[in-house]
Amino acid sequence: MTLPEGTPESFGPITGPEEVVFEPVVEDAGPVVERFDELTRQRTKEIIAKYPQSRSALLPLLHLVQSVEGHVSQDGIRYCAEALELSTAEVSAVATFYTMYKRTPCGQHLVSVCTNTLCAALGGDDIYKRLSEKLGVGHEGTAGEPGATGSITLEHAECLAACDLAPVLQVNYEYFDNQTPESAEELVEALQRGEKPHPTRGAPLTDFRTVELELAGIFPDLETSVEGASAAPESLRGARLASERGWTAPAMPDSPPAFPALPEKN
Ligand code: FES
Numbered sequence: 001m002t003l004p005e006g007t008p009e010s011f012g013p014i015t016g017p018e019e020v021v022f023e024p025v026v027e028d029a030g031p032v033v034e035r036f037d038e039l040t041r042q043r044t045k046e047i048i049a050k051y052p053q054s055r056s057a058l059l060p061l062l063h064l065v066q067s068v069e070g071h072v073s074q075d076g077i078r079y080c081a082e083a084l085e086l087s088t089a090e091v092s093a094v095a096t097f098y099t100m101y102k103r104t105p106c107g108q109h110l111v112s113v114c115t116n117t118l119c120a121a122l123g124g125d126d127i128y129k130r131l132s133e134k135l136g137v138g139h140e141g142t143a144g145e146p147g148a149t150g151s152i153t154l155e156h157a158e159c160l161a162a163c164d165l166a167p168v169l170q171v172n173y174e175y176f177d178n179q180t181p182e183s184a185e186e187l188v189e190a191l192q193r194g195e196k197p198h199p200t201r202g203a204p205l206t207d208f209r210t211v212e213l214e215l216a217g218i219f220p221d222l223e224t225s226v227e228g229a230s231a232a233p234e235s236l237r238g239a240r241l242a243s244e245r246g247w248t249a250p251a252m253p254d255s256p257p258a259f260p261a262l263p264e265k266n
Contacts, residue, residue: 036079040068043218044083050217054084058094060216062101067212070147071102099155100215107142107151109191110208112170113184116159119167123180127167128156130181131188143192150192153208164234165200172211174199177232201229 036044043064048057058080065076072095080095081088095101102110113128114120135143137154144151162168165177169184176187177200190197196205203225219225242248 035068035075036065040064043216047217048083055086058084058086058091059098062091062095063212064216064218066102066106067209067216070105070209102140102153104140105142105146106208107144107146107153108149108207109151109171109205110153110155110173111188111191112155112157112160112173114158114160114162114166114168114170115156118163119160122166124167126181127169127179127184128154130185134185134188147209149194152188152191162232162235165232171199171205172208174202174205174211176200199228201232203228 044061047060047064048054051057061080061083062072062076065072065079069076077088077091077095080086080091084091096103111131113124113131115124115128131154132138135141135152135154137143140153140155142151142153146153157170160168160170160175162175162177165175167179168175168177169179169187170176171187171191176184176197179187187197199205204227213220214225
């Protein structure tokens with residue numbers, strides 16, 4: 001295995017997100033803006049109806065908001081709060097906890113470069129640095145007018161669960177495996193030209209807002225959304241070898257092993 005040249009120190013520090021100012025949500029600001037149109041409201045009802053308790057619909061509803069706005073604005077927080085009869089503080093707490101909810105408007109595409117240990121050691125840091133310099137933005141920065149064709153939001157991400165294919169990056173959460181700084185730069189240039197290169201595996205590339213709609217559980221074109229192989233040969237190699245050699249996991253015991261006695265709580 002050949003490690004990329006240089007040391008992580010020589011790449012310079014990975015910059016943190018630009019400071020986001022959190023405006024207080026005004027509770028009595030009247031009905032939320034009309035960007036949440038009739039179709040969005042209908043979809044909101046469909047999502048809420050899937051859950052025994054409406055508050056359980058908050059995560060998909062925040063994705064629905066992102067599919068409309070390209071991020072979660074203060075209006076988006078109020079929209080969710082009204083729909084689910086939650087306080088805006090409760091919705092804000094969730095929206096600011098998970099990194100998949102963006103607080104500033106995203107580009108047409110979200111490019112996530114894995115800089116966790118394995119990817120970093122195999123070139124992920126180089127890839128992130130190359131793209132950051134090319135796009136002129138740091139973590140969660142957007143090159144181009146947010147939402148416009150070819151605009152790109154860049155982020156570095158922790159393990160993207162594809163370590164056997166490191167270094168990897170994702171565009172709108174679709175995988176591009178075994179990347180190099182050169183291949184990643186070519187990919188970004190294609191995105192900026194308005195092209196949509198096919199991911200290494202998984203569904204065809206769409207855009208950030210379309211994927212957000214799917215994450216909300218709404219698939220206007222389900223057949224296309226699930227098209228393509230979802231597993232790489234590298235990921236299946238262990239299972240294939242086990243099958244060829246007749247290896248199997250030990251059988252489950254007939255009864256569960258006894259747990260040690262716990263001391264009584266006072
Ligand atoms: S370290 Fe990058 S996918 Fe796991």
